[in-house]
Amino acid sequence: MEAGNKSDNFWYKDVVFYELHVRTFCDSNGDGVGDFKGLTTKLDYLQWLDVDCIWLLPFYPSPLKDDGYDVSDFYSIHPDLGTIEDFRVFVHEAHKRGIKVIVDLVFNHVSSEHSWFKEARSHPESQKKSWFIWSDTNKKNISARIIFSDTEKSNWAWDDEAKAYYWHRFYGYQPDLNYDNPEVREEMKNVMRFWLDTGIDGFRCDAVPYIFDRDGTSSENLPETHLFFREGRKMLDEEYPGRILLAEVNQWPTEAISYFGNGDEFHMLFNFPLMPRIFIALAKEHYQPVADIINQTKSIPEACQWAIFLRNHDELTLEMTNDEERDVMWREYAKHPKMRFNLGIRRRLAPLADNDRLRIELLYGLLFSLPGSPLIYYGDELGMGDNIFLGDRNGVRTPMQWSPDKNAGFSSADSEQLYLPVITNPNYHYEAINVYAEKRLPYSLLNWMKNVIGIRKQKKAFGRGYIEILKPSNTKILAFIREYDDERILCIFNLSRHAQYFELNLGQYAGMIPVEMFGNTNFPAIKKEPYSFTLTGHRFMWFELRKNTSV
Numbered sequence: 100m101e102a103g104n105k106s107d108n109f110w111y112k113d114v115v116f117y118e119l120h121v122r123t124f125c126d127s128n129g130d131g132v133g134d135f136k137g138l139t140t141k142l143d144y145l146q147w148l149d150v151d152c153i154w155l156l157p158f159y160p161s162p163l164k165d166d167g168y169d170v171s172d173f174y175s176i177h178p179d180l181g182t183i184e185d186f187r188v189f190v191h192e193a194h195k196r197g198i199k200v201i202v203d204l205v206f207n208h209v210s211s212e213h214s215w216f217k218e219a220r221s222h223p224e225s226q227k228k229s230w231f232i233w234s235d236t237n238k239k240n241i242s243a244r245i246i247f248s249d250t251e252k253s254n255w256a257w258d259d260e261a262k263a264y265y266w267h268r269f270y271g272y273q274p275d276l277n278y279d280n281p282e283v284r285e286e287m288k289n290v291m292r293f294w295l296d297t298g299i300d301g302f303r304c305d306a307v308p309y310i311f312d313r314d315g316t317s318s319e320n321l322p323e324t325h326l327f328f329r330e331g332r333k334m335l336d337e338e339y340p341g342r343i344l345l346a347e348v349n350q351w352p353t354e355a356i357s358y359f360g361n362g363d364e365f366h367m368l369f370n371f372p373l374m375p376r377i378f379i380a381l382a383k384e385h386y387q388p389v390a391d392i393i394n395q396t397k398s399i400p401e402a403c404q405w406a407i408f409l410r411n412h413d414e415l416t417l418e419m420t421n422d423e424e425r426d427v428m429w430r431e432y433a434k435h436p437k438m439r440f441n442l443g444i445r446r447r448l449a450p451l452a453d454n455d456r457l458r459i460e461l462l463y464g465l466l467f468s469l470p471g472s473p474l475i476y477y478g479d480e481l482g483m484g485d486n487i488f489l490g491d492r493n494g495v496r497t498p499m500q501w502s503p504d505k506n507a508g509f510s511s512a513d514s515e516q517l518y519l520p521v522i523t524n525p526n527y528h529y530e531a532i533n534v535y536a537e538k539r540l541p542y543s544l545l546n547w548m549k550n551v552i553g554i555r556k557q558k559k560a561f562g563r564g565y566i567e568i569l570k571p572s573n574t575k576i577l578a579f580i581r582e583y584d585d586e587r588i589l590c591i592f593n594l595s596r597h598a599q600y601f602e603l604n605l606g607q608y609a610g611m612i613p614v615e616m617f618g619n620t621n622f623p624a625i626k627k628e629p630y631s632f633t634l635t636g637h638r639f640m641w642f643e644l645r646k647n648t649s650v
């Protein structure tokens with residue numbers, strides 16, 4: 100990359116992200132827990148799959164009550180996962196293969212086991228006291244919603260040692276940091292510097308909207324919160340150019356977009372409003388839910404980019420849906436009460452699609468062609484199943500399935516010793532759903548995924564292009580054009596389970612040839628009149644519109 104070449108600094112617009120948990124990816128020392136040494140041995144696989152940027156879930160020391168999002172030391176690695184040296188080797192080896200690395204950073208809170216909190220609660224004069232938010236009543240700031248509504252009754256928790264309540268937006272054992280204190284703000288910037296100095300390419304910033312709180316408000320998206328991250332961005336641009344900030348901002352479109360600032364806040368945001376609407380469109384067999392949200396989220400500053408995803412390590416969150424939409428989702432995708440979690444659905448992608456290969460491909464077809472950089476959640480490239488009977492969101496965090504061998508090739512430990520059990524449900528048994536088996540079958544989901552990633556990478560329009568949603572003659576069809584420089588791609592999706600006929604008005608492209616991108620097959624030239632298509636149930640197609648050079 101040439102220094103000073105601004106457009107090269109937009110690397111994040113062309114990437115495919117891969118989210119993984121070190122703990123459940125590959126265990127190198129047979130203790131039942133994945134580690135950095137194990138992960139490093141699997142980088143060749145990720146390079147083969149052709150993903151470009153790994154997002155690591157929290158790997159810091161932690162009592163692991165919230166799977167590592169309860170951090171007890173920001174400057175170190177959880178001993179089960181290895182050492183800082185192992186981490187450095189991993190980053191170096193990833194970079195050698197052209198793979199970038201971003202790490203999760205939990206800004207909003209720490210574990211109650213963190214030394215900062217232990218010191219704060221220990222006596223009233225403690226230097227760390229003001230690093231947290233205390234009150235002698237739990238009646239303040241009650242307009243802030245409770246996010247983990249299944250388990251938490253209040254955002255205040257009583258601390259016997261401090262004899263006061265402390266503020267927490269998530270689990271009770273995750274006290275919020277007090278960002279009104281400049282020491283806290285400075286410390287978190289130092290944490291950023293510490294990890295940036297290891298050579299990583301940026302951060303996935305956790306729980307961004309909640310870091311400041313003000314009585315009488317929702318305590319979300321406050322101006323102070325934007326200011327803090329703009330300062331963080333400035334530091335990044337000045338001291339570590341080319342690194343990125345990707346935010347978890349689970350908000351409605353207008354609020355979410357505000358976190359891009361004028362291109363001077365976050366480089367990227369997850370498109371939380373879009374994600375559930377992809378599933379709603381499929382359930383309703385109607386293009387409108389996706390079309391509406393794309394139209395609301397397509398105008399963002401040039402330097403910014405959405406990260407788009409179907410599933411991640413959390414529940415399929417429905418916080419940003421209305422009652423009607425939520426009912427559709429629960430009815431269609433959470434038929435068993437155990438599938439629900441807080442306001443969402445704790446399931447992996449394949450089970451959400453009832454393991455229907457056509458529906459899985461359709462969902463990925465959308466993910467890989469709608470505006471943004473797509474994210475794959477580890478194991479979903481294989482069609483891994485889940486286990487809704489494990490607690491919290493652990494059912495979607497089970498070990499990666501590498502082979503039909505013991506423990507799915509994840510670990511040589513006794514199976515009872517594994518961090519989480521492997522999936523043995525007959526429909527998703529690891530003996531069939533694994534990297535080894537799927538690599539050998541040319542038409543496996545895994546090989547299909549590798550292929551679709553490769554096709555996407557042929558065209559910059561997918562990552563950088565403008566989108567125009569077309570008006571199909573049939574509402575069961577979603578159709579759009581992606582356009583960038585002289586590239587034009589037409590994408591059509593049949594959201595219905597049955598075959599559909601439809602026409603598209605493509606008059607402005609008259610004379611061009613649609614070339615189907617998976618087979619490089621020419622279709623009849625576009626004319627002024629509407630172009631007609633037939634798609635069988637849950638099928639999609641991408642066409643490159645090429646100039647007709649034969650006339």
Ligand code: GLC
Pocket residue numbers: 165168169205269270273305306347412413
């Ligand atoms: C974020 C994480 C989630 C975690 C929560 C509280 O939303 O994605 O897994 O439970 O923060 O730390």
